[in-house]
Amino acid sequence: MKIIHVATECAPVAKVGGLGDVVYGLSRAFVALGHDILVIIPRYGCLREDLIDNFHLAHKGEDFDVWTGEVDGVPVYFLDIPDSFAEGLIYGGKDDPRDFIRFSTAAYQWICRFHNDVDVIHLHDWPVAPLVLHARGQHKVCGTIHNIAHQGVVKQSLVWKEGINPKNYPEVCSGFFFRRFHLLKALITYSDAVNTVSPTYAWEVMHTKKGCGLDQALKDRGDRFIGILNGVDDAYWNPKTDPYLTYKYDIKTLDSKAKLKSELRQRLGLANTHKPIIGVVTRLVHQKGLPLIEHALKSFRRYNAQVIVHGLASDDKTLARYTKLQDELSKTDDARIFLGFDEAFAHKVYGGADLLLVPSLFEPCGLTQLIALRYGTLPIVRKTGGLADTVFDVTYSGKPFSECNGFTFVEPTPAAMDKAIERAVALWRESPEQWFQLQEHAMGKDYSWRHSAQQYLDLYYAL
């Protein structure tokens, strides 16, 4: 089958969060299954060109140029559109919506001209939703919602200026004086099939406020809207071969994990004592439960544990707040904040920590807990969205022990989180044998893309 992904991220060359991992991992899974795969993303100024094999100009056009190369075996096309993405960033440029509309239109032109035989165009999130408006009735389109909180609601005048007549799409227009055009709603309404990234989140967005106003549009799609759980690329995220880890390990060589823990402590100036390390790897945004993350950082004494947060601040206010907290905590022996986006350091946290905390208010799927499981780092998560589909509490899940792999809490409150953390720390301290068994369950399970890739293929074949 010929499948083209059009997206705004593709790890590791253009990654902000899980979307990049998904486009990369899912594409590699399809390549392994023998399908014909292409990925199209913008050519950002911040693109990691050093990680692209045989990067070269493929086409010089009047309206845009196309660069290409291979990212770990996946052919990727990078559209270079004049006067767009001027700040060089993936997100956060002042003309983001306009630039993404231009990118989507250019991507469809490119597909029609050179890849018109494509079987399925797979679109990811609102920035590439405009493509479905062009492709409707011409090509089969699958749309994936990675986070329904981001919807791309723009002025109708903007889409009009970019060559799309809003009047042709009344279902996604709103307002009288302030006329709006809803890009994510367009993806939901006009794609041949729509999915989100876990079964629980699919239910939540249809039946709770987590749908952010799009619950009815999703219900209207009937069985054309489903949840497919994300996977992790198990070749990339593998503690046995991870190039970022000084010591490699698997379930039989966990001594190396202990060495990574010492290394992590040394790097951050943490005390070398008999305490578990609780790590957090995250974008520092509201969704991720910032008050709970701060509470955990300040509660290291109460937990009798060490707490490390590796976070990318999303705005200046958050950066200032976490920089201040970072200074305060640097005077202690047991808590640290490491700010910024750093792929290598994230691997070191997954490798060296004992526990990974994910206290999200909502979480479409979440990849950090899946990566942590692969690294034998037991997750403590809030039971929501994909976290609820992948982490099973050792005491409260009702699952057989052989399926339990971590700790969960329900209410998004410090008290509920503290209890889960205290249970985890107590188990680490008092029952090393049971702890090891949980690590075995975590590391032994297949969280790869294989199952989910098959579900996507079933979806494509049914279009």
Ligand code: ADP
């Ligand atoms: P989201 O997409 O909402 O950010 P996910 O859990 O789905 O959350 O995916 C997060 C991805 O981004 C993981 O691969 C994680 O390792 C990575 N990541 C998150 N924060 C950082 C950071 N500060 N530095 C490096 N990688 C990060």
